[in-house]
Amino acid sequence: MSQLQFFLALVAGGLSAAAFALSVVTPFEQGLLLKAFLALGFMSLIRFFLPLGLWADAALALLGAVALLTTIGAFGPTPAFFWMALVGAWLFSWLFVERLSKALAPRLSDNAGLGLLIPMVFGMALLVIWEVVTRGANVPPVLLPAPSMIGAQLANSAPILWADFVQTFIKSVLPGYAIGCLSGLVVAILVDRSPFLKAGLLPIGNFMSALPIIGIAPIMVMWFGFDWQSKAAVVVAMTFFPMLVNTVAGLNASSAIERDLMATYAADYWQTLMKLRLPAAGPFIFNALKINSTLALIGAIVAEFFGTPIVGMGFRISTGVGRLAIDLVWAEIAVAAVAGSAFYGVIALIERGVTFWHPSVRGGRA
Amino acid sequence: ADALTLQLKWVTQAQFAGYLVAESKGFYDAENLDITILPGGPNIAPEQVIAGGGADIIVTWMAAGMAARESGVPLVNIAQPFKKSGLMMICPAEKEIKTVADFPGHTLGVWFFGNEYPFFAWMNKEGIATDGSAGGVTVLQQSFDIQPMIQGQADCISVMTYNEYGQALDAGYGPDNLTIFNYTDMGNDLLEDGLYVLEDSLKDPAKVDAFTRFVRASMKGWAYAAENPEEAAQIVVDMDDTGAATLEHQLYMTGEVAKLVDPADAKLDPATYERTVKALLDQKIIKAEPVGAFTSVVTDGL
Amino acid sequence: MTAVVSAQNLGLTFKTNDGDVVALSDVNLTIDKGEFVSFIGPSGCGKTTFLRTIADLEQPTSGTLTINGQSPENARKDRAYGYVFQAPALYPWRTIEKNIALPLEIMGHSKSQQAERVKRTMDLVNLSGFEKKYPWQLSGGMQQRASIARALAFDADLLLMDEPFGALDEIVRDHLNSELLKLWDRTKKTICFVTHSIPEAVFLSTKIVVMSPRPGRVTDIIESNLPRERPLDIRETPEFLAIAARVRDGLRAGHSYDEDHI
Amino acid sequence: MTAVVSAQNLGLTFKTNDGDVVALSDVNLTIDKGEFVSFIGPSGCGKTTFLRTIADLEQPTSGTLTINGQSPENARKDRAYGYVFQAPALYPWRTIEKNIALPLEIMGHSKSQQAERVKRTMDLVNLSGFEKKYPWQLSGGMQQRASIARALAFDADLLLMDEPFGALDEIVRDHLNSELLKLWDRTKKTICFVTHSIPEAVFLSTKIVVMSPRPGRVTDIIESNLPRERPLDIRETPEFLAIAARVRDGLRAGHSYDEDHI
Amino acid sequence: MNRVLPILTVLLAIVVIWYVAAIGMNANWQNTLNTRAALTNVPFTDFAQQTWAQDRPVLPAPHQVIGEIWNATVALEITSKRSLAYHGWITLSSTLLGFVLGTALGVLLAIIIVHNEASNRSLMPWIIASQTIPILAIAPMVVVGLGAVGITGTVPRALISMYLSFFPVVVGMVKGLRSPEGIQLDLMRTYDASPWQTFWKLRWPAAMPMLFASMKVGIAISLIGAVVSELSNAAGGGLGVRLLTGSYNGQTIQIWAALFIAAALAAVLVMVVGFAETAVNRRMGARPA
Numbered sequence A: 001m002s003q004l005q006f007f008l009a010l011v012a013g014g015l016s017a018a019a020f021a022l023s024v025v026t027p028f029e030q031g032l033l034l035k036a037f038l039a040l041g042f043m044s045l046i047r048f049f050l051p052l053g054l055w056a057d058a059a060l061a062l063l064g065a066v067a068l069l070t071t072i073g074a075f076g077p078t079p080a081f082f083w084m085a086l087v088g089a090w091l092f093s094w095l096f097v098e099r100l101s102k103a104l105a106p107r108l109s110d111n112a113g114l115g116l117l118i119p120m121v122f123g124m125a126l127l128v129i130w131e132v133v134t135r136g137a138n139v140p141p142v143l144l145p146a147p148s149m150i151g152a153q154l155a156n157s158a159p160i161l162w163a164d165f166v167q168t169f170i171k172s173v174l175p176g177y178a179i180g181c182l183s184g185l186v187v188a189i190l191v192d193r194s195p196f197l198k199a200g201l202l203p204i205g206n207f208m209s210a211l212p213i214i215g216i217a218p219i220m221v222m223w224f225g226f227d228w229q230s231k232a233a234v235v236v237a238m239t240f241f242p243m244l245v246n247t248v249a250g251l252n253a254s255s256a257i258e259r260d261l262m263a264t265y266a267a268d269y270w271q272t273l274m275k276l277r278l279p280a281a282g283p284f285i286f287n288a289l290k291i292n293s294t295l296a297l298i299g300a301i302v303a304e305f306f307g308t309p310i311v312g313m314g315f316r317i318s319t320g321v322g323r324l325a326i327d328l329v330w331a332e333i334a335v336a337a338v339a340g341s342a343f344y345g346v347i348a349l350i351e352r353g354v355t356f357w358h359p360s361v362r363g364g365r366a
Numbered sequence B: 001a002d003a004l005t006l007q008l009k010w011v012t013q014a015q016f017a018g019y020l021v022a023e024s025k026g027f028y029d030a031e032n033l034d035i036t037i038l039p040g041g042p043n044i045a046p047e048q049v050i051a052g053g054g055a056d057i058i059v060t061w062m063a064a065g066m067a068a069r070e071s072g073v074p075l076v077n078i079a080q081p082f083k084k085s086g087l088m089m090i091c092p093a094e095k096e097i098k099t100v101a102d103f104p105g106h107t108l109g110v111w112f113f114g115n116e117y118p119f120f121a122w123m124n125k126e127g128i129a130t131d132g133s134a135g136g137v138t139v140l141q142q143s144f145d146i147q148p149m150i151q152g153q154a155d156c157i158s159v160m161t162y163n164e165y166g167q168a169l170d171a172g173y174g175p176d177n178l179t180i181f182n183y184t185d186m187g188n189d190l191l192e193d194g195l196y197v198l199e200d201s202l203k204d205p206a207k208v209d210a211f212t213r214f215v216r217a218s219m220k221g222w223a224y225a226a227e228n229p230e231e232a233a234q235i236v237v238d239m240d241d242t243g244a245a246t247l248e249h250q251l252y253m254t255g256e257v258a259k260l261v262d263p264a265d266a267k268l269d270p271a272t273y274e275r276t277v278k279a280l281l282d283q284k285i286i287k288a289e290p291v292g293a294f295t296s297v298v299t300d301g302l
Numbered sequence C, D: 001m002t003a004v005v006s007a008q009n010l011g012l013t014f015k016t017n018d019g020d021v022v023a024l025s026d027v028n029l030t031i032d033k034g035e036f037v038s039f040i041g042p043s044g045c046g047k048t049t050f051l052r053t054i055a056d057l058e059q060p061t062s063g064t065l066t067i068n069g070q071s072p073e074n075a076r077k078d079r080a081y082g083y084v085f086q087a088p089a090l091y092p093w094r095t096i097e098k099n100i101a102l103p104l105e106i107m108g109h110s111k112s113q114q115a116e117r118v119k120r121t122m123d124l125v126n127l128s129g130f131e132k133k134y135p136w137q138l139s140g141g142m143q144q145r146a147s148i149a150r151a152l153a154f155d156a157d158l159l160l161m162d163e164p165f166g167a168l169d170e171i172v173r174d175h176l177n178s179e180l181l182k183l184w185d186r187t188k189k190t191i192c193f194v195t196h197s198i199p200e201a202v203f204l205s206t207k208i209v210v211m212s213p214r215p216g217r218v219t220d221i222i223e224s225n226l227p228r229e230r231p232l233d234i235r236e237t238p239e240f241l242a243i244a245a246r247v248r249d250g251l252r253a254g255h256s257y258d259e260d261h262i
Numbered sequence E: 001m002n003r004v005l006p007i008l009t010v011l012l013a014i015v016v017i018w019y020v021a022a023i024g025m026n027a028n029w030q031n032t033l034n035t036r037a038a039l040t041n042v043p044f045t046d047f048a049q050q051t052w053a054q055d056r057p058v059l060p061a062p063h064q065v066i067g068e069i070w071n072a073t074v075a076l077e078i079t080s081k082r083s084l085a086y087h088g089w090i091t092l093s094s095t096l097l098g099f100v101l102g103t104a105l106g107v108l109l110a111i112i113i114v115h116n117e118a119s120n121r122s123l124m125p126w127i128i129a130s131q132t133i134p135i136l137a138i139a140p141m142v143v144v145g146l147g148a149v150g151i152t153g154t155v156p157r158a159l160i161s162m163y164l165s166f167f168p169v170v171v172g173m174v175k176g177l178r179s180p181e182g183i184q185l186d187l188m189r190t191y192d193a194s195p196w197q198t199f200w201k202l203r204w205p206a207a208m209p210m211l212f213a214s215m216k217v218g219i220a221i222s223l224i225g226a227v228v229s230e231l232s233n234a235a236g237g238g239l240g241v242r243l244l245t246g247s248y249n250g251q252t253i254q255i256w257a258a259l260f261i262a263a264a265l266a267a268v269l270v271m272v273v274g275f276a277e278t279a280v281n282r283r284m285g286a287r288p289a
């Protein structure tokens, strides 16, 4: 057991024990399941004498989550032991993840499925905590709705969400992203090609780096109309700079001796670029592609606050806030999060394939 | 002094002249009140702010207030300084739109973020589809200026009499080359800027008293603004933290707003209320007839 | 006979943050076509720097240098030479086979020609079977051999080789020495070869340049009169040993410190 | 006498995208305290891999290996050894002096101790005057010497040296050979030393391990009976030459290809 | 001098294109105006000048923007609420605070991710997801939520800047901290260096190029965050509020002036990071390219 695991196990067990004691002295009929979880959590302290499998922690975390979710409404004002049980359950899930990843570490590649379990557990824990806290502490739903409400809204509004997704992601983000990244790359190469342009264009590129979206969005609407074209233009403006900066840095990443080799072949500029400098810049370029994948989405959504046809994720979010349909807003946010993560994930996968040679991908093995 | 926070519906401008004047002329101090005025903006929903505890009183439109009430923010109207609506839809003459019957097939600019209800209620009444289907109109979420009209991106746009309409006049448009649809004139107006508080706060007599004093001082502010438009406009400009307000524009706005407000009467007119609620129900903006959504305890105490 | 490399009063000084380093000073040397010249000298005496100057990778700060009668820059643009660096400098994103094909791609050889040449040179340095491996999957000596193969894959008339066999064991080294001699004999290339092994220098060269450090200069140029045809056992002949002794003396003279320490 | 390194049936296989590479198979070897063991064998036979396994940088896939009676991991954590890699592996953002001080910083030596040791070892490898230079301002051989200095700067009882003198000329090499022998004699360190030079192996070692490739295995272990005190001219004695001949035979036997090519 | 000439050339090119574009983009409206005023056959030079002098142009001419900037900065007292310098300062202060916090958070997260496998697998996907949450949607909640507990002013805005700017730093630093070569890491292993020592003496210096590339992006995004946050918190002023109110009032020239100040601020900030990079490179003995 590592130090961290030891600590987690001790605190989780101890907290369960204390909460169990509290729950027994409080006169509550309800929450039997919760008491059962606390009792079992207490008992998990025997792990310091008898080894306990990591799946036992998984089971405890799961039981805790179920117990918490089923007993939320049962109390008037939420008692202290309820919150302690929440922390306890969370600690068990953390302990489980910690142990699982240690167990997986030596044979990661063979265990892609189990590897996915870890972020899922983390995500589930987050959702349970969110649900329990918002409902347990009576957070006004117009400030932060519980995940269950968001889920219900997701299911109810699927056609709207889909139409918004097509409008924003497919029509605005993808073309804008492609054009923005490509033009960033091209300008970076131009800048690199000519020292004159480098001196002249780079400071102006910096100038463009933070043209605030809310400033350019109205202007783009003025120029390109209300539909997706103006959103794509905003995305172009937002993704351009990260690509420019990273590519310029990446093109200088090849080592002196690698460049010397190309010089001895009298390779021309383009050959050196294609065969040496672009591959060597790969990690930097992917860095920008990854940052841009989320930035593009933010840009398109925010741009829709400034005039759109009445469809799109940003439109729905802004009107949703105005109408206090916050659960719909969060359903949109959930769609945005899934779309953005998937987008990022695809790019990260491509990165692994393309820059397999970089120490950060090979795991530093020489 | 009792400390109260007022969340405005929009940025600091003469639309709120009464409150700004009352603060600046010390009318609130005279009522032993300590008022903080928070400006709004396109991304600030006053209903959300009050639900989160960020304000005690908000200025909002009734449609938005009632919709919020259904979403679980128990708002109650305590006073209604704005008697009429300033909302209009204008179409440049060259678009050849003379009557509502000419709308189908055209693109109309509408403000959202809680300002869209009157438009949809109107279209609902006229039986014009807004979902993009054939024979209906195309709706655009309009930016908060008149650019869509100048650019020709929309055939008609929404304006407030006291703000964007003035911009249109400035830009060389006038009644002779515009077709104007005034919501009030058409009888399609929904109640605009009213004062709303949370239901719970009305259970506390001390609070009710403070609200009463607040409304009294505010109405005094409205009256002062109506009588001294120049001074009021200057006050607005001075109180604008962003420094973007111009005297000329605020003066115009003060004058136009004065036409909508009745400084002598803060009471909510039940008839207009009923009409507003009915329009909201017809349009399914709210599902059930609201109960206890307005009170006269404050205005009765004036 | 024409001079392939001709250096007159060549000097090169590196500017560094804590003062200048004179890497080459007053170097005079002529290398004729078809010669095999070895450079030998203590570590840091400027051998690499001299090769890099020939290759137009460093700019001399004084004196003149011509390659095939033209400036180093033009010679480089003519692809007049192949260079084996002291470090392997393989590109990590290319397999060994692709690394060796790199110059061929750049010089526009056809795919089939590339394949044929890559195969031939990989056989020559005994790397067959490792075509699809990446550089980091190879041992140090194997990487060095891959970089030799890369320089031999295209036919430059001038070969600049900076300690190409340093990381190889005696047997492979003997083998590659013989192969290199055969190649030289067959193709009449001009070869500049940096080595630390005196026997290797004597065995391979028609001319041995002894250098000494601080500042880097040429202290001795030894013309070898050994026959062009050189079996491995030539290394036991008295002529061979005589030349080797002269090189060793030159080398020792260049070392300033050995008296104090040993 | 206690075994410092003890390997039984040690095997190590690398998994690569196009099949497994058996780098070590069935290696049995015991190294006692105070021994000087040289490893010699063709390029790619697994010498580096074996040293890395001792250093706990690779995990054996079969067999057992103990260092000072404990697991390689524990030995590493005890800082039981100093390692000179085949490549210099200097950190480019540190000056030479800072690079050499790196292990001392990590092991918590005082500033003055660091300064003193850095100076001593830099003198030993004859790099004085280059304290403030960055690695890329040094020649290949100088970088290698810096990496030797770095490993010698702290006093490990076991030294693992992977071709430390590969890029050095004969004179410096002789000098460093003698220095290393003196150090070994004085401090009774145990040394594992990879080299491609047969004379060097014979001159330095008490035991010579001959390896052969594909799969990497130990083909011969030669105990040297030369006296501990070894002047340079011992290299002309018949005992010396006899051992060298045996090593050469072992080495040649490991080469599968030389018949076909030469 | 050899830096100034290229910049001037590029600037000149931009200005020329700009003036030409202004004629094209404003022509439509100018035609309407002229028709209305019954002006016909306006010579081209006059027409061009008209398009450069509109009150609410689609694209204001450069001199209009410069004039507005001049009027809103130099011609006013710096503390005046109308002064762009005053608003620029408000935005700058939340940008800088947000950037510092964001960089610190980003580096911290990257360190955790690189050193702890469980965090690597569980944290990273959620950090990414967090970035896809449209900031403008949660900004009001952040502002209202913090306002309810009494935190107002620069801090909530800076938090929003931080939220945007930490991401490029995490992504870049994870890559950077993992970039040391195997042999460099092996060296540390042979010394049994603690993770902390390996971090300071190897991973951190090796990550410098990535850190600076990320910080340049980060500071620019931080400024965007500051501006966006002002939309949800209009009380305090700032360039974002200026942009916004300019846009309500249809004051295109005012929007462009604020935009210019914001962009200039960004350029200066990015350049400052660039200077820091050069200085650090020099200290680290980097080989001149």
Ligand SMILES: Nc1ncnc2c1ncn2[C@@H]1O[C@H](COP(=O)(O)OP(=O)(O)OP(=O)(O)O)[C@@H](O)[C@H]1O
Pocket: A365, A366, C136, C137, C138, C139, C140, C141, C142, C167, D014, D015, D016, D021, D022, D023, D042, D043, D044, D045, D046, D047, D048, D049, D050, D086, D216
């Ligand atoms: N990371 C790795 N992945 C795959 N194969 C490897 C890896 N490292 C080494 N090998 C293979 O293991 C074998 C032994 O390599 P090693 O580096 O031990 O050789 P060596 O004896 O040190 O050779 P040299 O004298 O050339 O340095 C080689 O065939 C090499 O290709």
Ligand SMILES: Nc1ncnc2c1ncn2[C@@H]1O[C@H](COP(=O)(O)OP(=O)(O)OP(=O)(O)O)[C@@H](O)[C@H]1O
Pocket: C014, C015, C016, C021, C022, C023, C041, C042, C043, C044, C045, C046, C047, C048, C049, C050, C086, C216, D136, D137, D138, D139, D140, D141, D142, D167
């Ligand atoms: N880029 C550089 N900047 C500053 N000094 C340099 C640079 N390159 C080489 N030197 C210095 O120039 C001198 C000669 O270096 P060079 O690499 O030519 O030596 P060498 O003869 O090849 O040595 P070795 O046999 O060790 O490879 C050395 O003192 C070295 O420190």
Ligand SMILES: [Mg+2]
Pocket: C047, C048, C049, C086, C162, D139, D140, D141
């Ligand atoms: Mg050299």
Ligand SMILES: [Mg+2]
Pocket: C139, C140, C141, D047, D048, D049, D086, D162
């Ligand atoms: Mg090796």
